[in-house]
Amino acid sequence: MPDLTPLWLTLRLAGVTTVLLLVVGTPLAWWLARTRSRFRVPVEALTALPLVLPPTVLGFYLLLLLNPTAPLGSFWMTMTGGTLTFSFSGLVVASVIYSLPFMVQPLATAFDTVGRAPLEAAASLGAGPLDAFFSVVVPQAARGFLTAIVLTFVHTIGEFGVVLMVGGNIPGETRVISIAIYEQVETLNYQDAHVLSLGLVVFALIALLITYGFGGRRHVG
Amino acid sequence: MSADLLRLDIRLTLDDFDLALAAELPLCGVTAVFGASGSGKSSLLRTIAGFERPDAGSICCGKDVWFDSTCFVPPHRRPVGFMFQEARLFTHLDVTGNLAYAEKRAPRTSAIRRTQVVEALGLGNLLKRRIAALSGGERQRVALGRTLLTGPRLLLLDEPLAALDRGRKENILPYLERLPGEFDIPALYVSHDIDEVAHLADRVMVLDQGRLQAFASTAEILERFDLAPYTGRFEAGVLVEGEISGHDDRLKVTHIDLHGARLAVPYTPHIDVGESVRMRIRARDVAVATEEPKGLSIRNLLPGIIERLEADPETGSAELLIDIGGQRLRARLTLASVEELTLTEGRSVYALIKSVGLEGSVGMH
Numbered sequence: 001m002p003d004l005t006p007l008w009l010t011l012r013l014a015g016v017t018t019v020l021l022l023v024v025g026t027p028l029a030w031w032l033a034r035t036r037s038r039f040r041v042p043v044e045a046l047t048a049l050p051l052v053l054p055p056t057v058l059g060f061y062l063l064l065l066l067n068p069t070a071p072l073g074s075f076w077m078t079m080t081g082g083t084l085t086f087s088f089s090g091l092v093v094a095s096v097i098y099s100l101p102f103m104v105q106p107l108a109t110a111f112d113t114v115g116r117a118p119l120e121a122a123a124s125l126g127a128g129p130l131d132a133f134f135s136v137v138v139p140q141a142a143r144g145f146l147t148a149i150v151l152t153f154v155h156t157i158g159e160f161g162v163v164l165m166v167g168g169n170i171p172g173e174t175r176v177i178s179i180a181i182y183e184q185v186e187t188l189n190y191q192d193a194h195v196l197s198l199g200l201v202v203f204a205l206i207a208l209l210i211t212y213g214f215g216g217r218r219h220v221g
Numbered sequence: 222m223s224a225d226l227l228r229l230d231i232r233l234t235l236d237d238f239d240l241a242l243a244a245e246l247p248l249c250g251v252t253a254v255f256g257a258s259g260s261g262k263s264s265l266l267r268t269i270a271g272f273e274r275p276d277a278g279s280i281c282c283g284k285d286v287w288f289d290s291t292c293f294v295p296p297h298r299r300p301v302g303f304m305f306q307e308a309r310l311f312t313h314l315d316v317t318g319n320l321a322y323a324e325k326r327a328p329r330t331s332a333i334r335r336t337q338v339v340e341a342l343g344l345g346n347l348l349k350r351r352i353a354a355l356s357g358g359e360r361q362r363v364a365l366g367r368t369l370l371t372g373p374r375l376l377l378l379d380e381p382l383a384a385l386d387r388g389r390k391e392n393i394l395p396y397l398e399r400l401p402g403e404f405d406i407p408a409l410y411v412s413h414d415i416d417e418v419a420h421l422a423d424r425v426m427v428l429d430q431g432r433l434q435a436f437a438s439t440a441e442i443l444e445r446f447d448l449a450p451y452t453g454r455f456e457a458g459v460l461v462e463g464e465i466s467g468h469d470d471r472l473k474v475t476h477i478d479l480h481g482a483r484l485a486v487p488y489t490p491h492i493d494v495g496e497s498v499r500m501r502i503r504a505r506d507v508a509v510a511t512e513e514p515k516g517l518s519i520r521n522l523l524p525g526i527i528e529r530l531e532a533d534p535e536t537g538s539a540e541l542l543i544d545i546g547g548q549r550l551r552a553r554l555t556l557a558s559v560e561e562l563t564l565t566e567g568r569s570v571y572a573l574i575k576s577v578g579l580e581g582s583v584g585m586h
Contacts, residue, residue, distance in 0.1 A: 019290055049421075117307070117309050118309060119307065119313060119442070120272055120296070120303075120305075121303075121311070122297075122311075122322075123272075123365065124270060124296060124301070124368070124371070125297075125298075125322060125323045125368075125371050126297050126327065126371055127326055128297050128323075129297075131326075132297075136313075139313070140311075140313055142313075219533070
């Protein structure tokens with residue numbers, strides 16, 4: 001049986017990242033779905049960038065951005081006393097950035113589908129913008145939220161390149177499951193690599209089945 | 222009238238269209254906003270509701286300012302109820318959920334109770350239903366109930382019948398007719414159907430290409446020849462008021478007294494004798510005779526005087542306005558008959574009415 005610390009660390013990372021992205025991604029997706037601003041297209045492109053860039057490119061720039069001599073890295077250093085690079089916090093920052101499109105795109109599509117009509121109806125019934133968002137948009141876009149949450153969570157669990165660049169391989173701090181598998185293969189410990197890999201395959205499959213299962217059950221009307 | 226006024230002065234530019242109008246509407250009864258599609262009716266309603274923000278002007282309801290150069294009250298703070306063409310019920314809630322949504326957000330001063338609305342609109346056996354399981358007419362009834370529960374000071378109805386077929390329309394029309402009166406809420410009713418307008422409205426705003434063409438009482442609007450391009454030639458006609466004088470149970474007719482003259486209309490025993498009713502008489506259903514005709518199957522015969530006569534040489538027809546003792550009828554004849562009968566303004570004639578549409582009791586609004 002392999003050491004399970006990487007598993008718990010990975011779940012913690014994916015959980016924290018998903019919660020943070022839900023908070024950051026929801027308003028961003030709302031803005032993208034609603035705005036007529038000329039900045040919409042550039043922002044949309046920027047959001048999608050992590051989808052197409054090699055993880056090493058993203059990891060390289062994040063490393064430059066987060067290291068203690070860079071403004072963000074040194075700010076973090078003075079605030080918390082720790083570094084962002086090669087730490088769990090740094091991994092969270094990196095994960096939020098590379099998983100951003102997996103949260104924002106399904107949400108923006110869902111918000112777009114809900115459209116303006118139910119919002120106007122809600123406003124005519126006396127619901128303010130925030131009230132209308134939570135009482136009408138969230139329930140009507142529930143499937144979009146489920147898709148976004150599952151995809152973000154699963155994608156964060158599976159990321160390897162960025163994590164390796166930014167976090168390295170520190171047990172209990174940055175050694176997530178994908179890194180642990182890599183190391184076990186490197187050291188020819190195929191037995192443990194199998195347990196972890198197969199576990200990931202099954203987990204990802206179940207997550208996707210749940211998502212598509214809900215997505216496929218269309219509600220009439 | 223001592224009722225509050227809705228004062229509108231609106232200039233609004235949209236992508237392919239602009240609206241510019243000023244009007245003062247009494248906040249009582251039903252005001253129809255009438256015009257072809259693209260005339261700006263819906264934009265006007267959306268602007269009053271706050272869904273569109275005008276470029277300039279002002280919107281005041283009684284003493285409250287909803288819009289002017291310094292303020293814009295957002296839609297959810299305006300005490301208006303908006304009924305959309307497509308109902309826009311919340312599909313993630315059932316019927317009860319939709320009603321409760323409005324009730325929860327209504328001002329505490331609202332005197333309208335859910336039980337009252339459910340009963341008035343016959344929603345009792347729909348309450349547990351999902352929205353997807355409702356027919357078009359049922360959806361509009363629920364939407365109307367939901368709107369009423371917001372306790373609005375003004376109802377804005379944006380062609381609520383347009384998406385329904387004829388049978389469903391006739392199902393919901395009585396509710397629309399009764400409710401503003403029953404709940405004492407003034408309403409603005411958008412429609413492109415002159416029949417609907419004649420049925421429901423106390424006064425009419427005629428809109429064309431974003432401009433106000435006419436604003437007057439329904440009867441007056443229907444009497445005006447110059448509005449024919451908007452009100453339509455085929456449907457042109459007037460509203461006449463009379464009093465039920467009796468029901469003939471054997472022959473199945475109801476008699477109406479029109480200042481001495483008698484009119485027979487289809488049997489409507491549910492309206493009591495002595496009650497005032499409103500009738501719609503189309504110009505194409507009125508024929509004219511210069512002497513009292515005998516041996517005729519048409520039994521509705523009213524003496525009158527030609528008040529106006531307008532010939533239209535292009536179509537070979539003529540429009541007549543006939544004074545029948547204070548009220549007026551419109552008639553459309555061919556130019557040939559006008560010449561043969563030597564009809565002129567001021568001449569006494571008999572108006573023969575082929576059909577009368579009884580629009581219901583007066584004073585419901």
